[in-house]
Amino acid sequence: MSAVIEVSVAHRLGAFALDADFASDGRLTALFGRSGSGKTSLVNVISGLIRPQYGRVVIDGRVMVDSAIGVFVPKHRRRIGYVFQEARLFPHLSVRQNLLYGRWFAPKAEDGGSKLDDVLDLLGIGHLLQRQPGALSGGEKQRVAIGRALLAKPRLLLMDEPLASLDEERKAEILPYIERLRDGFGIPIVYVSHSIAEVARLATHLVILDQGKVSMSGPTAELMSRPDVPILSTSAEAGSILEARVLRHEPEHGLTILETPAGPLQIGRRKAPEGTALRVRILASDVMLSLKPLDGISALNVLPGTVAAIGARHGDGGALEVRLDCNGAGLLARLTVKSAEQLELRPGSAVYAVIKSVSIDTP
Structure with missing residues (x-):
């Protein structure tokens, strides 16, 4: 599959130098890095808010x-939707009017693209049409902002930390809608x-930025499971993701059985029908290793x-990560480190990963 997004740019902003190079064919490409790593600057280059001194951007x-031949498409002709940290709705317009404002920027000659009813269904905001922005929660405002961007029929949607200003409850509210947007x-x-x-x-594709440079780029599942990506692997939230499918349920035990490439997993009961695709996240700190299959233990998953x-x-700490x-x-x-030494682990060692069902996270 050819890349949907190709970026290779160099630009200096005062003392900060952006020198980024990546290509992605993912449905959702995440730009990840610490504050000041260049994420927003790179987004502004892609959107046309910054004209880079050197480089090429293809969408x-x-x-x-393309600085080599003098090409720079202005931002209003790129057909890129932009969703900011704050919803930035017009306070004097209703939700319906805010949404329809996006249509002013849609190409008039095209019949395809996002329809209002499709957007309302996708984002679950049909019941909000007559409300004013001041009567909306933070999560509702962001969903309306996303809808407005979609109705402009963009060829690319940029989302600059759209959940940063929301509390955990509102984040949990909006995440499923972003997943639906990504997949459908x-x-x-x-x-x-x-x-x-x-x-x-x-994310389906992950781009890691560090001090203005792309340190790594690739499929999210691959990068998340590597032990040599310090910004990920040494974090308390370090872990792996597996694409899974619901195989069956065991209601008598309150469990759901998943089929994954790594093997079957038993997790706490989910309300998803059989056959549903899920993304499973397993924290590295929740995985134990054994040299032999274990019997008589409470953990139900041994891979x-x-x-x-x-x-x-x-x-100087006493921990490390092992990729299986x-x-x-x-x-x-x-x-x-002591456990790794006692097990005499080395590349190629056969092991068994032991994972408690209650520790496995899914949406």
Whole structure:
């Protein structure tokens, strides 16, 4: 599959130098990094708010920037939707009027694209049409802002930390709608975040920025399970993601059985029908390793695998990460240095990953 987004730019903003190079064919590309790493600057280059001094930007096969031949498509002609940290709705307009404002920017000659009823259904905001922005919760305002951007029929949607100003309850409210947008609307998304949990749940492609440079870029599941990406692997939220499907339910035990590339997993009961696709997140700190299959333990999930890589020790601390290959799927485990030494772990060692059902997270 050809890349939907291609970026190779260099630009200096005062003392800060942006020198970024990546390509992505993912449905949702996350730009991830610490504050000041260049995420928002890169988004502004893609959107046309910043004209880079050097480089090239291509979106869905259309050249937006090419400094070598003097091409720079102005922002109003790029057809890029932008959702900010704050919803930025017009306070004097109703929700309906705010949404329809987006249509002013849609190409008049095209019949395709987002229809109002489709957007209302996708975002669950049909009952809000007559309200004023002041009567909306933070999550509702952001959903309306997303809807307004979609009605402009963008070829790309940029979301610059859209959940940063929301509390945890409102974040949980809006995340499923972003997933629906990612999976069902056919519009590529570039999503800026410094939250590992958001990236693990939403991103199909991950771009890691550090001091203005792209340090790594690739499929999210692959990068999340590597022990040599310090910004991810040494975090308390370090872990792996697995694509799964609901196999069956055991209501008598309150469990759901999932089919994953790493093997079957038993997790706490979910309300998803059989056959539903889910994304599973397993924290590295919730994975134990054994050299033999274990009997007589409370943990219900024991996955065979081999050690693929062992990360470096955390400074002067006593922990490190181990990447496992479980039938081709990557799984990250966090161990003490002492445990790794006692197990005599090395690349190629056969091990068993032990995971408690109650520790496995799904949306």
